[in-house]
Amino acid sequence: MDKGGSTASVLSVKGFACGYGKSAPPVLQGIDLAIATGETLCLLGPNGAGKTTLFKTMLGFLKPLSGIMSINDEDTSSWHRKRFAQHIAYIPQEHTPAFPFTVLEVVLQGRTPHLGTLGSIGRTDNEVAKTALESLAIGHLSGRDYTTLSGGERQMVLIARALAQQPSFLVMDEPTASLDFGNQARVLERVRALAASGIGVIMTTHDPNQALLLGGKVACMGRDGSFVVGDAAATVTPDLLRSLYDVDVIYAQAQDAEGRQVPICAPFIAAWGSDGCS
Amino acid sequence: MGDGRYRSFSVVLLLALLLVVAVFASLTLGRYAVPWEELWGFVMSGGSQGIDETTGNVLFHMRLPRVAAAVLVGASLAAAGCAFQGIFKNPMVSPDLLGASAGAGFGAALGILLSLGGAGVEVCAFVAGLAAVGISYFLSAAIGRALSGVLVLVLSGMVIGNLFQAFTSAVKFVADPNSQLPEITFWLMGGLSAVREGDLLWLGSAALTGGAGLLALRWKMNVMANGDEEAMSLGIQVKRVRLAVVAFATLLTSASVAIAGMVGWVGLIVPHLARFLVGADQRILLPTSMILGATFLLVVDDFCRSIYTTEIPLSILTSIIGAPLFVYLIARTRRSH
Numbered sequence: 001m002d003k004g005g006s007t008a009s010v011l012s013v014k015g016f017a018c019g020y021g022k023s024a025p026p027v028l029q030g031i032d033l034a035i036a037t038g039e040t041l042c043l044l045g046p047n048g049a050g051k052t053t054l055f056k057t058m059l060g061f062l063k064p065l066s067g068i069m070s071i072n073d074e075d076t077s078s079w080h081r082k083r084f085a086q087h088i089a090y091i092p093q094e095h096t097p098a099f100p101f102t103v104l105e106v107v108l109q110g111r112t113p114h115l116g117t118l119g120s121i122g123r124t125d126n127e128v129a130k131t132a133l134e135s136l137a138i139g140h141l142s143g144r145d146y147t148t149l150s151g152g153e154r155q156m157v158l159i160a161r162a163l164a165q166q167p168s169f170l171v172m173d174e175p176t177a178s179l180d181f182g183n184q185a186r187v188l189e190r191v192r193a194l195a196a197s198g199i200g201v202i203m204t205t206h207d208p209n210q211a212l213l214l215g216g217k218v219a220c221m222g223r224d225g226s227f228v229v230g231d232a233a234a235t236v237t238p239d240l241l242r243s244l245y246d247v248d249v250i251y252a253q254a255q256d257a258e259g260r261q262v263p264i265c266a267p268f269i270a271a272w273g274s275d276g277c278s
Numbered sequence: 279m280g281d282g283r284y285r286s287f288s289v290v291l292l293l294a295l296l297l298v299v300a301v302f303a304s305l306t307l308g309r310y311a312v313p314w315e316e317l318w319g320f321v322m323s324g325g326s327q328g329i330d331e332t333t334g335n336v337l338f339h340m341r342l343p344r345v346a347a348a349v350l351v352g353a354s355l356a357a358a359g360c361a362f363q364g365i366f367k368n369p370m371v372s373p374d375l376l377g378a379s380a381g382a383g384f385g386a387a388l389g390i391l392l393s394l395g396g397a398g399v400e401v402c403a404f405v406a407g408l409a410a411v412g413i414s415y416f417l418s419a420a421i422g423r424a425l426s427g428v429l430v431l432v433l434s435g436m437v438i439g440n441l442f443q444a445f446t447s448a449v450k451f452v453a454d455p456n457s458q459l460p461e462i463t464f465w466l467m468g469g470l471s472a473v474r475e476g477d478l479l480w481l482g483s484a485a486l487t488g489g490a491g492l493l494a495l496r497w498k499m500n501v502m503a504n505g506d507e508e509a510m511s512l513g514i515q516v517k518r519v520r521l522a523v524v525a526f527a528t529l530l531t532s533a534s535v536a537i538a539g540m541v542g543w544v545g546l547i548v549p550h551l552a553r554f555l556v557g558a559d560q561r562i563l564l565p566t567s568m569i570l571g572a573t574f575l576l577v578v579d580d581f582c583r584s585i586y587t588t589e590i591p592l593s594i595l596t597s598i599i600g601a602p603l604f605v606y607l608i609a610r611t612r613r614s615h
Contacts, residue, residue, distance in 0.1 A: 081510055082513040097504060119498060121497070
């Protein structure tokens with residue numbers, strides 16, 4: 001079994017049509033994309049374009065209406081859940097557990113696909129979980145009640161849980177939603193570090209800047225069914241953003257602390273009354 | 279991590295000790311007093327130090343079966359409640375969520391109406407309890423393919439539970455008001471006075487099967503508390519695990535209700551109390567709930583049979599104790615958040 005880090009794996013989606021049941025019209029059609037371990041892929045698109053539908057299908061929560069997903073050319077639709085979970089981890093956006101689990105207990109859940117039938121946690125599992133917490137510098141939270149943590153801390157704990165799962169690929173649903181400016185940056189740094197450690201990270205975001213800052217690949221989904229995949233810097237252009245989100249954009253090159261040119265974008269907000277509404 | 283685990287283990291050990299003490303105390307307690315010195319001497323000598331015949335009769339044929347039944351029923355209901363709260367992600371859930379108690383109540387009422395006698399009534403109650411949950415489950419599977427599995431299941435359980443309660447009312451309506459109606463009413467109020475040695479064999483096997491099944495699934499129940507999608511992404515076969523948990527928990531609930539009648543609150547409140555003591559991890563929460571449930575019901579049953587000259591129905595006391603305790607626990611949980 002190849003795992004992220006040692007050998008490269010490639011996850012590819014070919015001709016996906018996604019939707020909710022055969023009777024309803026498909027939400028998405030003709031989706032092709034590929035991501036290798038060590039890469040990042042940002043999924044951009046307006047509300048209602050089908051980002052959630054796409055990755056729910058990729059995670060196997062929904063059956064694709066047509067098309068296949070494969071890892072290293074092996075069709076994953078025949079994999080049982082456990083094997084699937086050994087390769088792909090998922091970090092949900094909202095995570096509000098009904099019970100006050102401790103942080104360590106939450107992270108240990110990442111070990112589930114690696115446990116035997118009776119599912120008892122062993123010493124190695126504890127070690128892996130603790131290493132995951134330490135690697136994110138949140139080892140001190142280990143005994144805390146997860147439900148009392150701040151949003152940023154919870155996001156880090158969920159990343160630790162995904163790390164404990166030791167996947168080749170990681171799917172993150174808007175990992176920076178509801179985080180403050182600083183925590184957003186810290187999560188993005190973490191995403192980049194995860195990719196550097198040999199995991200392929202797929203994440204959705206509402207902020208095109210995050211795609212530009214991360215570099216790597218982007219997939220842009222329009223509400224009209226358009227689907228563009230490419231390198232972030234080349235793909236996320238003012239024209240694309242304008243057509244994707246139906247707003248005018250401000251787009252500039254800025255210099256970061258290390259002297260590199262970074263493209264920055266923001267929506268253009270018209271002054272009240274200047275658009276002739278008044 | 280050590281500290282938390284060690285603390286939890288010592289709590290469990292203490293609770294187990296408390297249960298043993300409660301069992302001893304319960305054996306001596308009752309209208310026919312068994313001096314504890316006599317009992318202690320008998321147990322410590324491994325049975326060689328004899329006790330007189332009357333005491334032996336009371337002890338082995340009346341009190342021991344009853345104590346054992348209280349322990350088994352308490353542990354079963356608490357385990358079922360703990361498991362249901364876990365997989366339905368809701369601490370307000372009790373083991374009769376899917377209609378097990380309502381079904382068993384109807385089965386018992388029907389058995390009494392048909393004059394089937396003690397054992398027949400128990401079998402009827404047990405089978406009807408299983409049937410009610412089975413109907414809820416298949417109903418939800420039939421209508422809920424595209425919808426969220428848990429919600430449809432809970433709603434189906436509500437519908438079926440209500441339906442079976444209506445059936446029970448119908449049976450009461452046609453029952454003989456002089457003999458059968460009071461019997462049905464008393465049965466539904468719950469109690470352990472009718473327990474005989476013969477009941478223990480099958481109550482014990484149901485409790486053992488259900489209890490062992492749930493214990494084997496306790497890590498998966500932890501993961502299921504995250505919701506279906508996250509549990510799937512962590513490698514759990516959600517539908518299969520849910521079906522297994524529902525089956526084991528229903529076995530426990532139906533057997534308990536068949537033996538003890540409707541005993542409310544135990545399955546709801548004991549897991550709360552246990553969570554308060556050892557945290558949310560089912561690995562330790564489930565066994566703790568079992569021990570605590572056994573002790574709770576045993577002590578309540580002791581009160582039922584010794585407070586007053588006639589026995590007080592079990593569900594009256596569990597409610598009177600359970601309701602304020604529950605309010606207190608909710609208040610404590612709120613404050614700690």
